Structure formats: C-alpha cells, structure tokens
Amino acid sequence: MKIWRVTGTVVSTNRIAMMDYMPLLLVEDKPGGSPMVAVDPVGCRKGDFVLCCGSSAARDATGTKGYPSDLTIVGILDKWDWESK
C-alpha cells in the first residue's frame, strides 16, 4: 500500500449507479503531486495521511463487494509526515 495525504473532496453527480454515495477524496503522494481520487470507507479529514489499497483488493475494501474502485483508503496513519520515511 502506498501512503497518501488527503487534500480535499470531489463531486461527481453524473456517475454510474454502482458508485452509490461513497465519499470520494482527493489524495496526493507528495506535496504538490498529481491528485488521485480514492474511495473513503474510513471517514478521513483533510490533511490525514492514509494507506490506500489498489489493484483488485480496492473493490471489497470499500465494504461493498465488487464496488468499482481501483484506490480505496484502508487506514489512517497514527503518525506520519513526508519526512518520516
């Protein structure tokens, strides 16, 4: 799993029905990095450092079997900073 920081949210009104209403968060993997969108079943806040799971595991990790996600937050890191590595 890669470590990301939550930077905001996105809204997509016109989306496939399977996506339902799960929160979609913007995340970045370094300060100012290209934004990605992750499904959030945990309840994160802006600034949280999170672990995201990709690949086929991203689907069930949302809590909904077969959910259409390729990036899902699976946990918030208790302590982290870009300089921690």
Add this chain to the structure above:
Amino acid sequence: MKIWRVTGTVVSTNRIAMMDYMPLLLVEDKPGGSPMVAVDPVGCRKGDFVLCCGSSAARDATGTKGYPSDLTIVGILDKWDWESK
C-alpha cells in the same frame, strides 16, 4: 481513480466480439499528454473531466459483467480544471 479529460473518440471496426458497441473515448491526464482509450458507460462529451477506474474493477463498471476493459469512465466531475489540484 485518476482524473482524465475527454478529447475525442476512436473507432475500431475490426474488434473482438466481446467489445460489442460501447463508446470508446480518447482521454488525456494532462494537456497534451499521451492519449488513452476509456470505455464510456456514462455518456461524456469532449472536454469533460472524468474519473476512470482501472484494474479489474474496470470490467464490471462498464455495466456488463466481465467486459474486456482496463479503463472505464465511472463519473463526470462537476467542477475541475488542471489547475484545481
């Protein structure tokens, strides 16, 4: 999910039967970036910023179980621009 912009369409007459007639859109992840082709079950227009799902989730997200896709549009962003990040 990654954020892409729709730039056009492609046509492939000679294709495998499993692909059926779903629309295939050209998308780019930055202005002038390398084009990719995404399956569109949503109904997008040129210029739309969209979320695309890859990995195994791209298949069912088309609305057809087991469809041969590795990149499928799952939603149109209400508001986005390259500078939004």
Add this chain to the structure above:
Amino acid sequence: MKIWRVTGTVVSTNRIAMMDYMPLLLVEDKPGGSPMVAVDPVGCRKGDFVLCCGSSAARDATGTKGYPSDLTIVGILDKWDWESK
C-alpha cells in the same frame, strides 16, 4: 486501453501448455519504444494501430477463459497515427 503499433512477431517454442498456439505480436507505444508482446485474437498485420487491454481483462479477451495474458489486442483502430493525438 493503450494504443500500440504492431511491429512484428515473436516465437516461443518452449512455453507453458496453457499458452497453446495463439499468435504473439510485438507492439510498441511510440516509434522506437520498448517492445511489448501482446496476444492477438483479432488477426493484425505489421503496422496496424491496435487497442490492447491489460489487467485481468486481458485473460478472457483472448477468447479463452483464464488464458495466461496480461496484454491482449482487442481491436484495430480504423484511423490512427502517432500524430493523431
């Protein structure tokens, strides 16, 4: 799906039984780019621009359920050139 150009074929006599006798084509994603090998269930010729499907979808797209492929040609583009993007 990514866009590739067919540049030739490869032969692998000593291969796992599951691979059977499907054609294996060399493809490149830009002129002179690193070659990749794609399974061809469509019947392509050298110079064709093709769409290839990766991820788990590459397997069934060959027409044989569970075929060992991570890159399979799913269609030939009617019109394309590197400069088209």
Add this chain to the structure above:
Amino acid sequence: MKIWRVTGTVVSTNRIAMMDYMPLLLVEDKPGGSPMVAVDPVGCRKGDFVLCCGSSAARDATGTKGYPSDLTIVGILDKWDWESK
C-alpha cells in the same frame, strides 16, 4: 516479485475491520527510496531483504482469503544486497 528492504513499521489504529491485526511494514526498493507499506505474514525484521507480491495475488498471500492488500511479503531472501544485482 520485486525486492524490497524492511525499514520499519507503521501503525494505523483507525482502519477498516477487514485489515484485522496483521503487521504493516515500511519497505523501500532502493536506499532512501519512497516508502511503501507491505503486509507481513512471514515475520520480518528491520533490514531484511524481502520479496513482495503485488496484484491480486497479494490478497491470499497474507494467509487470509480476500485480505485487502496490494503488497504482501512472501519470503525473506537468504542473501541479498543492493549491489547483488
């Protein structure tokens, strides 16, 4: 499988229930490389060079069918160093 070195651990108290209590280790693929987080079903120590499995195989490799992982340690290398390659 890629070769990684174990550099430490991470703690995520607020995580999805499916993650249970498996150890999460920080790994790097070169000295000072970007850290990734791998699930450890083997019992590794800091400094160990390990093989990690990604893709859908990362799930069952944890020993728990369908576990939400996209990077799982599957073995410790008996002998390795960055210069070994």
Add this chain to the structure above:
Amino acid sequence: MKIWRVTGTVVSTNRIAMMDYMPLLLVEDKPGGSPMVAVDPVGCRKGDFVLCCGSSAARDATGTKGYPSDLTIVGILDKWDWESK
C-alpha cells in the same frame, strides 16, 4: 507480456507455505536494469530471453491455481537480443 533476460536465481528459505518449491529466477528488462524475481514453471537457464506474464494471470500460469505470483515466466523466446526490437 514484457521481455526479460534471466540473470540468476534467488533463495528464500523463510517464505510462506503457499510458495512451495517453485524456482525463483532473477530477471532484468535491460542490461543492468533493476532485478525482478519471476516464478519459473518452464525451466530456464541464465541468459535466456523470456516472456513474463504479470497481473492476475501470473498466478495460474505457474501451473498451480492461485499461486502467489505477480510475475511468471510463460515462455522462452527462440531468438531475441536487446538489439532485436
């Protein structure tokens, strides 16, 4: 599938039970490139140019359903060299 050259073997005594005793080979995708480890169900020798399958297909390609691999050799190329492309 990507083309790799076999450069040696690795040994991992302490590994998960699911890995059993299949040979693990070091492969590189260009001279002096970063080494990866591939499962070998074919029987390759150092110097062989091989096709490796990744993604979920890497698992069954080993010959053992659900084997924990994300990179498996599926064939030896009859004729290849880095300059062949």
